Amino acid sequence: MAGGASGRGFRVLRAVGSQFEADISYAALHQLLHPCLGETSRLRPLLAGALNVALGLGEGAPPEPLLVATAVLALLATTGEPVLLVIDDLPWLDRASAIVLGMVARRLSGLPVGLLAACRTGEPGFFDVGALTALYVDPLTEDAAAHLLTSRYPAMTPRVRRRLLTAARGNPLALLELPVSLADLGDSTAAAAPAPLPLTHRLHHAFASRVRALPPPVVELLLLAALDGTGDLGLIRAIDADRGGGSLHAAEQSGLVRADEPAGQLTFRHPLIESAVVDLSTSEQRRRAHAELAARLACLPERHAWHLAEAAEGPDEKVAALLKEVALAALRRGDSVGAVAHLLRAARLSPPGRGRSGRLAEAAYLGSIVTGDLRDAPRLLEQARTAGPGPEDVLPVAGARAFHLLHGDGDVDTAHRLLVTALGDQPHDAGDIVVIEVL
Template sequence: MRLLGRDDELAQLRAFVAGAMESGGSLLLSGEPGVGKSALLRAACDHAVGAGARVLSAAGVEFETDLSFSALNQLLLPISGEIGHLAAAHRDALTVALGLGEGSPADRLVVSTAVLLLLQRVAGHGAALLVVVDDLPWLDRSSAEVLRFVARRLVGTRAGFLAAGRTDEESLFDHAGLPAMVVEPLGTHASAELLSRCYPALPSIARRGILAQAQGNPLALMELPVAEYDPTADSARGRLRSHFAARVGRLPGRERRLLLFAALHGSGDPRVLAAAGGEPDGIDALARAHQLGLVRPTRGGFDFRHPLIRSAVVEASTGRERRAAHERLAEGLADQPERQAWHLAAAATGPDERVARLLVRASRWALGRGDAANAVAALLRAAELSPLAADRGRRVAEAAYVGADVAGRIRSVPGLLEDSRRLDPELRSSLEVAVAAAYVLINDEGDVDTAHRLLVKAIEARGGRDATDRALTEALHTLLTVCWFGGRTQLWAPFHDALARLEPNPPEVLSWCAATFADPVRTAAAVLDDLDAAIAGLYEESDPVRIVRIGMAAFFVDRVAGCREAHWRVVEDGRRGGAVSSAILALIHLCLDDVFTGRWEQAQNLAEEGLDLCDRHGYRLLRWPLWFGQAAIAAYRGNAREATSLTESMIEWAAPRGVRPVQWYSCHVRAVSALGECDFERAYHHLSAISPPGVLASHVPLALWGVLDVVEAALRTGRHAEARAHVEALWVAGVAGLSPRLALLTGGAEGLLADDDDLFEQALNVPGSERWPFDHARVQSLYGERLRRRGATSRARSHLDAALDTFTRLHARPWIERARRELRATGATRRLTGADRALTPQEMRIATLAATGLTNKQIAERLSLSHRTVADHLYRIFPVLGISSRAALRDALNSLPSGP
């Protein structure tokens, strides 16, 4: 039957299918429930099959949103035989995700890539392929993320992706940037024609009432005339739901039972349903349901005519019937333990420890895939089913910890902790409660000392030595973080004692973090080989928590570069609503790595994104590393006012809470500002507050960042003994062996003290040291100054010129001026060149808009930036253009060279 009033939509769909069969592509349909999206999808499928394409289809199911990869399983089951042709990594990842094989959960990116390769293979070795997905808002999150990844990458293949969602329900596809088509209600003429075709004898007065109530919705037009009047229904949709429920009520018991299996399982595949319910195959088993218009036949079985019917089937069943259906479905899912656990949980009538344990296992799987929301849901349901109060409280506490540590739900944690204590008053000193409570204390209030006492007491009460005790190792990871934020050496003793007691050996990641993040000067060297191997293997890692912990271990030994790709995966997952806390930590690592490697514009953007996540989700403690990143860039670029404002905010928050590292980071920023202004006495004072010269303070890893700064400030202020002591301390500790960056800075410090050209040359030639351009230019500049004072003018100019180029590219204004002064002292007359004056495209846009008189806020809105970013850009633009006010912008821009 021709779809009335849909000629334009059908023409667009036919054109899409034809294009997708040739070169791939994606299209999303959206519209209100009942507007005809599913009918358009079926028409597109029929057209595709008629054109020789193969169709794979799936639909989101309201009752399966907690089952990871359930929709993907439904979609790919017909081509599961092709999975064996994929490369081993992709084959294994996909078989585990779909429940077709056993193994560790794979990274979401690997699974997504495997699905893309599978679809490309199927489309490339036969007929073109059309993937059709209905009811996007009801897809389980794991499937939705994979399909969104795939949909954005089909251009250039012979596979198309066509899907439909509802305008009243959000989905992950809403902001995916895919081509979209809105399915509008039928016009007046088409609505009247459809109603007349379906009900030619309908009286005029009833016809007018139906047309007015349906408002062009095709489903309402076809069903309302035969729907009984329901005074409780306040809308056409409400009347339809009541109408379908009444039809379901007229079915024989056997058919209602079979429809219930289909609704709860999410599939009308008769083979699956027969295995679960013992029903005969085929649509013949649903003759009455078919006659009443509740289901329609498909190539593989049957489907509900509309999602409202699926909901009506479930609502019309009794609790006993639903539990029985879930139990029978679970019996057929022994090879899919996660799905089985949820069906058993739905079937449970009371506490059941076996099911609770299956749900805890399901939560581990979900967490390993980065699906923190489902992990929390599984733990809370496991708590409900736990017979013992102690187990209930412990599982609620674990849900609280996962919610705070991964899922971005820190604001819900106090309520969950209160629930756990109510369930088991004896739980107060348990590890699970202590870890969750400590996380809230340090991330919200910043109460380091109380968090430390809670954790130490709980760890000691556990008295455990088992390195496989997950609760114990999680507590130690949290204690490590608390000790680091406390910044006092005495806090570390209980952590190191507990770590040493673990048998047979502490978990690797915990050991690496303890060695490189706590006190890298003394303990990092012994684990660097193992850490490097772990970083190299991050490409196949899926657990966001493990990824950011390896990034933490890499941080102070300058190995974040190898973690960046994995960290970006964590950030992308967080952007999609996944592991939010892990995403913030990944943003911090990426941001600060960008600060030190000279990608300052990107660092600013990452800092703003991270701060927004912190504010939205309540992670107050995690704001200050991002403030530090912004403050450091401001200091490097000579924006003293902004640097001071940010460090004051950091100290104002941290000082009353005893978070000492914040004060060290603030001192580092102020020292950088002072060095840029050649105020070496002030720089020496701030650096000494971090770690005294000649000492690399215990458990103060930040002391590594100032190894060159301390020596320069000491020498410039006449403290030669202190400079000598510091270089000796660096040599004794073997700091240069920890990373190329530290070798560069240590070599520069030794060269300053020893007046030895070879030491400078060796430092500048350390393999990989150029990755840190600002530090490299610092050493070049200092070497150039030394050569100038010795009369080696030509060599001095070479190094100073190279340093000036780097500082100019970075817009590091104070260092530009220092390098220029030294160049002038060599007799060079290098003028401000076009390259020196060049603005980045972003800066040029901002400067041009500012020259027209727009405010920073107006510019920010037009360019989708923050007003702080605009102000920062202008603060750098003015000295580059040689001006000091906005009024001079127009003339300065007009004077720029127009060509290269």
């Protein structure tokens, strides 16, 4: 709309509310009028002096807001051309600018001046939005959101696309920004991780402000809920009770979460608020939260293992072995993508020379079967080769390499030779191996 106005001869003046300038009086007004500051000499001395003092360009007693608003209106009326004022992130305007611009908005009738402002629903601020005609912009439909993702990121796998569509809920900014936070849009396992998606700077800026305003105990409880990722209201209520209570109620009062008692679910108002809660935490805070969740979920092997892994500060073979057991269980119930995600996490936690190589190879093998896409296998197999393989890693690595040779280059002879050699080197008491179970 602003671009169209500029093309029709309007002078477009812009300002963007900033939480970092929220305590600086008239910061937004200075930003909005900066292109016109050289034109204040056209105003009557009283109005020019008031505006200059407000914007830090002159000295004198702080002017009354009404006098500043009158000066702004006079300045806009003397430009000699129609003007469009465009203000984004309206709730983050500093108080002084918000008050004056609210006065200006109510006095534009009869002037060749328009005001276009944008804000998120329910975001508190100092600007009197009653002075404007509100137009509510609905989220994109499912089809439109999917088309936007597909057109911008054609290499994205269907599983990753589905996860992003669920997280964005039709928010165009989220749809365009969230894929930037994922390292590999062609990696199907990116859709399996239970952690909230990481935010880009723009998304962090858009969703984190209301979280920052909450007391620390409430933020800590929201962090536990976000990292749990299941919406288990009973779990969060029990944690809140053990901490003295009150934080869950405060979180609900903030409007960021909703407790559905009949369903036993705690849901964030938007999935990206959940991501913002995690984004605002430190690595140590996240490790402590995961450790607490792991202790409380000891009777649920998959969630227990995942939280233990996220709480680990370095390689931990005990947790890596537990993750591999969870991967096998996931595979047996048909969750191949989950099995790959658990294997990759297990590989990252494995000490060098103690199963890391084999777990990477098993993940490469399963990933190829799940997606039918062999492009990621060479990278994982190269990591397996350089990870210091031990005796127990020989067969998984050989099996994965053989599968890739058969379905990539069609090299049957080399694949057969790899498997025969690896089987001949295996001790008779070799334990469970994912490759053998799948085959």
